[in-house]
Amino acid sequence: MGEEVGDAEHASGYLGAAHIRELAASLGLRPTKQWGQNFVVDANTVKRIARLAQVGPDDSVVEVGPGLGSLTLALLPVAGHVTAVEVDPTLAAALGDTVSRLAPAYADRLTLVHADAMHVRTLPDPQPTALVANLPYNVSVPVVLSFLEAFPTLRRVLVMVQLEVAERLAATPGSKTYGVPSVKAAWYAAVRLAGNVPRGVFWPVPNVDSGLVEMVRRDPPQVGATREDTFSCIDAAFAQRRKTLRAALAGWAGSAARAEECLVAAGIDPKTRGEQLGVEQFAAIAAARSVLPAP
Known part of the structure; x- marks a missing residue:
């Protein structure tokens, strides 16, 4: 790692594009389509996500797919705790070291869970109050729905997903994009599209745009149906x-x-x-x- 890049990133506490590529190279990492790996390389984007998530010191955030740690580093200073769920063994092994180097004051706020989020039904304490993540496109809807089901402590969700999926989750009855994900998400929460994200903030650059979806937990319909x-x-x-x-x-x-x-x-x-x-x-x-x- 070049000294100039390293010093700048230590000072900012964020991973920039150059640092992310160097970190990936040092790990011998090539992003895989299997795990939907597209890493955010724009510090302003992760700052925006952390701000829109509206998490504070009383929140325990679960982050699915932290990757190289861009969003993790943005969440740790504002949240009381972050539990990062990572399926890639190389990334899981590296995340703690990245946080210790770039955000040592917040390292004790991080818990790492090396697991496939599709199969996570329990998490170590503190139990999550918010799900904030740049979700792999191929599992975004089932992960969101399964986490809302498994963790009733979740009150807020802010996730970045493929724009088409974001629009589908936030769709209302009668619209062209309304479907199964829209209705099932509405069982748990009030859902809205919180913004668009251009493809250029990712490495590698995906061939689709992304969207931010906000969910605020509400009671399910009280009509006697399970x-x-x-x-x-x-x-x-x-x-x-x-x-x-x-x-x-x-x-x-x-x-x-x-x-x-x-x-x-x-x-x-x-x-x-x-x-x-x-x-x-x-x-x-x-x-x-x-x-x-x-x-």
Whole structure:
């Protein structure tokens, strides 16, 4: 590492483009598509994410896919604790050393978990109050949904994902991008698109733009339906999204006639299509099925 780059990064506490490439070279690292590795090389972007996340000293942040540590270094000074979940063994082994060199005053705030986030259902204390991450594109939706399910202590989420995925997560009923991720995310939280991120802030540069998604936890619909039943109803409705709900939910309900009963009991026109309904209405359909006599 050149002395000039090293001194500048020590002074700023952030990883710049030159430092990231040098660090990757020293580790013999080549970003892989398998793990969706695109590293942020722009300090202003990670500062922006840390600011928009609105985390403070009382927050314990879980960061999925910290990579070389760009966002980690931005979060440590503002959060009470950061738990970083990293699947790549080379990156997992290097992160602690990077933080100790560039942000020694905050090294004791970091806990590293070497694991695949897709399979993480428990984390060491302190339990997370916020999920803040530059998520690998190929697992972004399942990771967000599984973490919201597994960790009820999570109150806020701010994640950077592929722009198309961000728009889908934040979509509202009736819009072209509204689908299964939109409805399931709404079960847990109020969701909004918090901004766009140009592809040039990454190394390697992806062939898509990115977006920031903000989620604020809220109570699920209080209509007597379980999450599992509601989600199975959502999956069935969107598996055949061009069909009316009477037809699309026939297999889920047991028959088209029973699907119509559930829909009418929930106050929904059986000719409606799934993309027109919000999560509360899907929960009402699931609740209706649970109380109707068995076919």
